[in-house]
Amino acid sequence: MENSKRLVHLDLKGAPPKVAYFEKIFPLLKKWGATGLLIEYEDMFPYWGPLSEIASEYAYSKECITSILQLAQENHLTVIPLVQSIGHFEFVLKREKFKSLREVPNYPMALCPSNSDSLLAVCMMIDQVVELHPGIRFFHIGADEVYHLGVCEKCKRRMAEEGISAQQLFLVHVKAILCHIKETHPNINSIMWDDMLRHIELPVLLNSGLGDLVEPMVWHYLTTFMLPSDIWDKYSTVFPSIWIASAFKGATGANVYATNIAYHVNNHTMWLDVMAKMGSKFKKVQGCALTGWQRYDHYAVLCELLPQALPSLGICLLTLQQGSFTAEVHATISQDLKFHSPLPLNPFERGAVPPCQFPGCGIYLEMLAFLQLDASYGEFVHDERVLTWMNEYMMEKKFSNPVHIEPILAQSSVILDGISKIYSQLELALKEVYHPNTVEEWLKVFVEPKMKKMSDVVEKAKIQLSNP
Known part of the structure; x- marks a missing residue:
């Protein structure tokens, strides 16, 4: 052709x-x-x-x-x-x-x-x-x-x-x-x-x-x-x-x-x-x-x-x-596209994404970073430890064991910090290419719900640990 x-x-x-x-x-x-x-x-x-x-x-x-x-x-x-x-x-x-x-x-x-x-x-x-x-x-x-x-x-x-x-x-x-x-x-x-x-x-x-x-x-x-x-x-x-x-x-x-x-x-x-x-x-x-x-x-x-x-x-x-x-x-x-090494053909296979430089590359890099963090987020919210020792019922009754809550807090804090950084960097990258409505929609649909969920986990974990 x-x-x-x-x-x-x-x-x-x-x-x-x-x-x-x-x-x-x-x-x-x-x-x-x-x-x-x-x-x-x-x-x-x-x-x-x-x-x-x-x-x-x-x-x-x-x-x-x-x-x-x-x-x-x-x-x-x-x-x-x-x-x-x-x-x-x-x-x-x-x-x-x-x-x-x-x-x-x-x-x-x-x-x-x-x-x-x-x-x-x-x-x-x-x-x-x-x-x-x-x-x-x-x-x-x-x-x-x-x-x-x-x-x-x-x-x-x-x-x-x-x-x-x-x-x-x-x-x-x-x-x-x-x-x-x-x-x-x-x-x-x-x-x-x-x-x-x-x-x-x-x-x-x-x-x-x-x-x-x-x-x-x-x-x-x-x-x-x-x-x-x-x-x-x-x-x-x-x-x-x-x-x-x-x-x-x-x-x-x-x-x-x-x-x-x-x-x-x-x-x-x-x-x-x-x-x-x-x-x-x-x-x-x-x-x-x-x-x-x-x-x-x-x-x-x-x-x-x-x-x-x-x-x-x-x-x-x-x-x-x-x-x-x-x-x-x-x-x-x-x-x-100025990749430092061959560009990845399947982003769903976890691995480091090589640096690159092309129009809109900030969006590309932040989204692939978010994809990997999104996978960690999914694993976390379905983790047996979270479902067992930090479910809604346990939080409502303030019935928890610090030995399990402390590592949950540590992991959720890392994920929250990662999502928050990607949010800020992706917002800047999106604004270079798109109008405000597109920027708002993408962040509110894909990023903000996960950021809110992890913020909620961190806050509840801290409350549990403050009342042993």
Whole structure:
């Protein structure tokens, strides 16, 4: 895939970096073989007019968008915007103004495709994004993981009257969006995630008319191939061109905060093998998007932050460019990120992390330090000694034996001191890259609860020892 496009996915629905951070990392992405960016703005785009309330408090300004595009151009990175068009629409449907567009009134995930205002809203969003991205050649409409489809009364009536299935309801909605793009922005080619197409029968897919309107992006983040066995024959019959999508982070757990690089390397080598065998079925395999999910949905907690996963991104990009993962790839990225020795491929294997120096390395180092301390914390709170001699009942009755409480106090004090130091250092490192809301969220979700727990243990242990 050395001649294919390699897109770095920037998932901005969680932890959107300051523009200054992009200025630091775009040259690295270019050096490692990236040819473009797939930018999923969600609520970080500065929507205006009737859409203005969609934009978050920290949304990029129009000037910021211009700066990002300029930085991308300077580093020869093509920009492809991504705007969701039916599912994963929480960032819009959570707003009171747009609640009437929900497929399920109590759930803010999916648009109702039978509500004419749904199509108007999506097309308006697309038009505004295109306006601020002059000259783009591709646009991604999302359209993945639509968990609620054809369940509202309006959709049920429509399916009954028109004699169509929920799958066809989806296809009609998507086709309307794609036709809007083709008619309004004729120089733009459309892309969509493929998962909603995987189990649609070939005749239905052929009759949908999507084959001439969109290029599916087939995503798969596991290390062994588990997609339908007929997927390549079916897609190649309908679509002349396709994309694939791997993952360099954010695909191993909704609240995982450290990246297992070895896992993602295996995902990329799997894709290289699959494309070597199946790519010839298509007129063109456009390339690969290396996804880096930041939240599993709009309401989920943050997972692996971009600076923490930059080593993984570098290794995965270079692996795609070179066609395999080698010791040379490992050494090159280690050197580019100024590691004193080869960077660790699996942070979950305890061991010293070599010093390094790259944009955001403070976040990387403090998070790996926290990962190791987090393991010690977990062992401590489940330790038989703590559960036996310092459980809540014993503390309430002030019934304890100092011979056991003293070592518990000593160990808990060490863990608390370690967490407190990481908190201070990580807060400073996060502030260099992120806005205050991201800094606050990460610390409050991952660090503060453990710090509070250990503070409580230390305080109670001291009380017990003061009243023997």
